[in-house]
Amino acid sequence: MRRRYIKQLNMSLSPLGFGVMRVAQNADGSFPPEVYSLLAEALEKGINYFDTAWPYLRGRSETLVRDALVRKYGRDRFHIADKLPVWDCGDRKDMDRVFDAQLERLSVEYVDFYLLHGLHHRRWIDIYDKGALDFLEEKRREGRIRKVGFSMHDTVETLKIIESAYNWDFAQLQINYHDWIAQRAKESYEYLAERNIPCIVMEPVGGGRLSKLPPEAAKLLNGLRPNESEASWALRFVGALPNVAVTLSGMATREQLEDNIATFGTIQPMSKRESDALKEVTKIIQSKNPIPCTACRYCVDDCPKGVDIPQIFQRYNDCKLFERSDRLDVQYFVFVPDGKRADSCVSCGKCVKKCPQNIDIPQKLKMIHDEAVGTAKGMEDSRLRESGGV
Numbered sequence: 001m002r003r004r005y006i007k008q009l010n011m012s013l014s015p016l017g018f019g020v021m022r023v024a025q026n027a028d029g030s031f032p033p034e035v036y037s038l039l040a041e042a043l044e045k046g047i048n049y050f051d052t053a054w055p056y057l058r059g060r061s062e063t064l065v066r067d068a069l070v071r072k073y074g075r076d077r078f079h080i081a082d083k084l085p086v087w088d089c090g091d092r093k094d095m096d097r098v099f100d101a102q103l104e105r106l107s108v109e110y111v112d113f114y115l116l117h118g119l120h121h122r123r124w125i126d127i128y129d130k131g132a133l134d135f136l137e138e139k140r141r142e143g144r145i146r147k148v149g150f151s152m153h154d155t156v157e158t159l160k161i162i163e164s165a166y167n168w169d170f171a172q173l174q175i176n177y178h179d180w181i182a183q184r185a186k187e188s189y190e191y192l193a194e195r196n197i198p199c200i201v202m203e204p205v206g207g208g209r210l211s212k213l214p215p216e217a218a219k220l221l222n223g224l225r226p227n228e229s230e231a232s233w234a235l236r237f238v239g240a241l242p243n244v245a246v247t248l249s250g251m252a253t254r255e256q257l258e259d260n261i262a263t264f265g266t267i268q269p270m271s272k273r274e275s276d277a278l279k280e281v282t283k284i285i286q287s288k289n290p291i292p293c294t295a296c297r298y299c300v301d302d303c304p305k306g307v308d309i310p311q312i313f314q315r316y317n318d319c320k321l322f323e324r325s326d327r328l329d330v331q332y333f334v335f336v337p338d339g340k341r342a343d344s345c346v347s348c349g350k351c352v353k354k355c356p357q358n359i360d361i362p363q364k365l366k367m368i369h370d371e372a373v374g375t376a377k378g379m380e381d382s383r384l385r386e387s388g389g390v
Ligand code: SF4
Pocket: 302, 303, 304, 305, 306, 307, 309, 344, 345, 346, 347, 348, 349, 350, 351, 352, 361, 362
């Protein structure tokens, strides 16, 4: 993969970055051998940007990067992006403590890119008041952070507030063709571009949702480019934006790695016809009203009742997007284990604080549970009618 020189950063970066958050993980937290070879293969094929974070992979993502890359290859062969878990920092001392632990987990002297992780308006005010900018400035001065940035999932109004507070080197935003229109991502992208701040893109495939489209949407894209995957459309859309320095993809398999590398090998800008097709696809997705969960799993660890929130949302979305709403009861009652379903939720709200997508999780869980119960009852009633029981 050819690197591109990013003038504002004075660095040559692969346009595709490896998001180390979706690889396979064993139940005991360890990783299968193929995960190590996947990361090594990504590096060998030219990817030189690896994105990790404190909570990813149940806190094992940084040590995975250490074992798969740092200990095997020269430190100058790749760039590491890591992030401060702002929600876990009660004060400035916590920031120092976490940062030191991250360098130790990674077994490195410095990180190339360091971000305040998952900001939204309330979190920004909180971490700003606790001295996050002094913390970043100090680490930068000491040479332990090379480039300073933030990731956020909030509106362009919040972006403007954060951006104007510091001399940021870059920002990481959630951009994909669906959110470009539906979530005002275009405005945020353009704001950064006007200020000449390079953009790192996360969730280009919407947490996987844009790699598996409703049939009528998939047909539209296949009609234009029959040999290209649905995910490649999403990656091509963001990869062709001129102010995007790196597009992150949370790759889990060799096939995904190869497909993504092929897409980024020759990024072809969208034609007018193709852009129109993506607008149509967005309309189709919106008409099905899916829950905007990206399966990041940030919400899961804090749930006192062990509700499997992302699994429930994914099963619900699959039913909506693929028009199997009559099967919601099966998807929910058969495949989500008892005790992990929505009826265990006690509406404590802990998960909501962790959700970067601002989903009202307890309310959505209740909605899904009620709908599944209603669907099951409807199926039972019609069975009884057919058998002459009513
Ligand atoms: S609101 Fe419900 S799902 Fe969320 S953490 Fe509390 S119990 Fe778990």
